[in-house]
Amino acid sequence: MACAKEIWQTIGEGFVQEYYHQFDTTSRTTLGDLYSADACLTWEGAVFAGKKDISEKLASLPFKTIKHIITGQDFQPTLDSCIFIMVFGQLKVDDEQPMAFHQVFMLKSQPGTWVCTNDMFRLGIHNLSV
Amino acid sequence: MVDQPLWEQIGSSFVQHYYHLFDSDRSQLGTIYIDESCLTWEGQQFQGKKAIVGKLISLPFPKIVHSITVQDHQPTPDCNILSMVVGQLKVDDDPVMGFHQSFLLKNINSAWVCTNDMFRLAIHNFG
Numbered sequence: 001m002a003c004a005k006e007i008w009q010t011i012g013e014g015f016v017q018e019y020y021h022q023f024d025t026t027s028r029t030t031l032g033d034l035y036s037a038d039a040c041l042t043w044e045g046a047v048f049a050g051k052k053d054i055s056e057k058l059a060s061l062p063f064k065t066i067k068h069i070i071t072g073q074d075f076q077p078t079l080d081s082c083i084f085i086m087v088f089g090q091l092k093v094d095d096e097q098p099m100a101f102h103q104v105f106m107l108k109s110q111p112g113t114w115v116c117t118n119d120m121f122r123l124g125i126h127n128l129s130v
Numbered sequence: 131m132v133d134q135p136l137w138e139q140i141g142s143s144f145v146q147h148y149y150h151l152f153d154s155d156r157s158q159l160g161t162i163y164i165d166e167s168c169l170t171w172e173g174q175q176f177q178g179k180k181a182i183v184g185k186l187i188s189l190p191f192p193k194i195v196h197s198i199t200v201q202d203h204q205p206t207p208d209c210n211i212l213s214m215v216v217g218q219l220k221v222d223d224d225p226v227m228g229f230h231q232s233f234l235l236k237n238i239n240s241a242w243v244c245t246n247d248m249f250r251l252a253i254h255n256f257g
Binding site: 090108 | 248
């Protein structure tokens with residue numbers, strides 16, 4: 001018997017799919033539309049505040065091609081009716097070796113849509129012992 | 131000396147306290163969760179302080195050491211604090227493994243508690 005998916009999982013999956021689709025297939029100039037005006041991004045430890053700065057950072061990332069492959073994603077509702085998301089997987093930039101990454105998002109409901117208010121991205125930086 | 135934003139101070143104190151408790155006595159971790167807290171542990175959901183602590187106490191190792199490599203903290207629009215930790219852990223005599231964990235902290239009655247917690251082992255090689 002199939003379990004009904006929780007609404008926050010459905011919304012979260014939709015956001016994640018849209019985010020990485022835009023990230024991987026566009027020039028990333030419209031990614032800013034997914035964020036709230038006062039959103040906060042921490043990208044490899046550097047902080048970007050506000051939709052404009054976030055947009056500029058993402059559009060200026062110095063690679064020609066990128067592909068994210070999502071291994072797993074976790075979703076939780078929060079007490080303030082937001083959606084907390086953790087994504088992990090691998091990404092491949094240009095002709096470089098694949099690298100692990102993980103990213104956390106917080107989504108908040110606005111009229112007619114859900115926007116990202118918080119975003120934290122880190123490359124996976126530890127070797128896994130074989 | 132550069133002043134650390136308040137959310138970074140609170141976030142990093144919490145993270146230090148959490149892993150200290152985890153590595154020394156997991157049964158004490160109940161103090162940081164509330165009845166409405168939610169934990170996702172390697173994809174499995176646990177709802178409420180009792181179930182969460184039950185899961186953490188039942189983890190099948192007597193000894194664990196966490197080593198934090200980096201941590202990021204942000205304030206949220208609802209005045210909570212979002213924290214992300216990357217590090218390594220060593221269980222008993224097993225090889226070291228990478229992990230990442232995210233927390234959402236909320237101020238309730240002047241104490242910061244963890245309302246949301248997500249833990250994953252790092253399963254991809256880097257490079």
